[in-house]
Amino acid sequence: MKCDRCNRPAIVHQIIISGGQHKEVHLCEKHAQEAGIPNPGKQPINKMLEKIGTIAVPLKATSVSCPQCGSTLAQIRQSGLLGCDQCYDVFDQLAHSMVERAQHGATQHSGRQPGQGPADRARQHERSRLLRALDDAVRSEQYERAAKLKHQLADLNHSKDVPDDNDGAGESA
Amino acid sequence: MSADVPSPDDQIFELEADVVLTSRARIARNLSGSPFVHRSDPEQCQTVAEEIRTAAECVDLPGSPVWIDLAEISNRHRRVLYERHIISRQHAEGHHPRGVIVDEDETTSIMVNEEDHVRMHTIAQGLQTDHCFDQVRDIDRSLETKLPWAFHQRLGYLAACPSNVGTGVRFSAMLHLPALSLTGDLKKVQNAANDLKLAVRGYYGEGSESSGNFFQVSNQVTLGCSEEELLEQFQQVILPGIIQYERSARRALLRQDRVGIEDRVRRDIAVLRSARLIKVDECMRRLSTVRLGVCLGILDDVDLRHINSLFVLIQPGHLHERVGDALSPREALVTRADTVREMLA
């Protein structure tokens, strides 16, 4: 995950709750220092938690519950299950880390989208390939290559409306 | 049921049926805007079940499917559905409103209100994961026109458990690995499976023991690859590796001790053909050896299809169903032995 203010990797992740709203903050070492948040690099426990995929969340966050199903952070942590589709947005960070762990590091869907027919399969393969290349480029900090790949992805998504019957199935996409 | 599906003997090796008993594909889906099953009260479960049932009726699924309300049928019938791999144990043992849609030849089933709102499955004999996937994908596409599946731009299709998000697709194959069990090389398969991000379970899925030397292998990761990539990896790369490994172990056994293997196989078929009382574990074990014997060409008067269906027919629920009444433990032993003798006569 990137820093909110620059392109460096974020090392501080916080959920801030005020007035019933929750906001996420991700900062790199430099910007965390500027914001007056102590450098977690000097606190081995934080590093450790980060490694095993747990994100330090202020205790107050446990009082947040999903408006649709009523699940709380503690309940989701305990059961390992999300309560509804909205939980994935309300508890975005926790959901992300749970998915990452369960899916052996994968965090980006590159399969079928709703409404996609068989004619879209070739494009889906291409999309999947580009997404993986992008992930790779970002991880290895090849930002120019990443930008190029993002462009290609946008072009690919743009071509969605163009009819394409490369395998001739008579299904509306 | 396997006994009803014609599979001529020359097709055994074509579909890799000497090692692969069945293959399956499943898709997990949830409705947007409703709590997932474990967060729903009985009323919400009922509403969801009706919504899904209505949608399924509207889209005209193939194979004249029927709706079975699991809360309405007896324990024994739920047990039979579970033994036939139509529903999971969790689904059989639930207490909330739930159901299953099954087509007439029992190859496709849609579990409603299992861990996810909808779990669509198709099953086929031998290695036909691709064929299964085509069918289950069509069902998903049909239902999608009527139901608002929960979908997330980044994470794909959402599920209660993070291990099912993304494609929601799981491929599995029930593998018969008697030779690898005998040679003690199963551990290697299991280690390799972990490295390949595969889950290995027993004959009756999660938490069940692998009786009869059956192992259900499935992909653990459902996110980050397209459905086609997952399928290709599973059917073209992973399974052929395990199949070849088992086959070479079988050949090695024959080379090293042909008489010993023949002796085991012939003793086991003799016991199955004459026993009057038999326990389920013993029965599974001997059927497994006999199955190996048929695939090695040692036994030529036994139909592989009969053996395959016996693994299901000897289970407690099916024995009860056959007699139509609750059985005492001893009656179960008798009925099981009768079932086996009839089938192998």
Ligand SMILES: [Zn+2]
């Ligand atoms: Zn920064």
Ligand SMILES: [Zn+2]
């Ligand atoms: Zn929720």
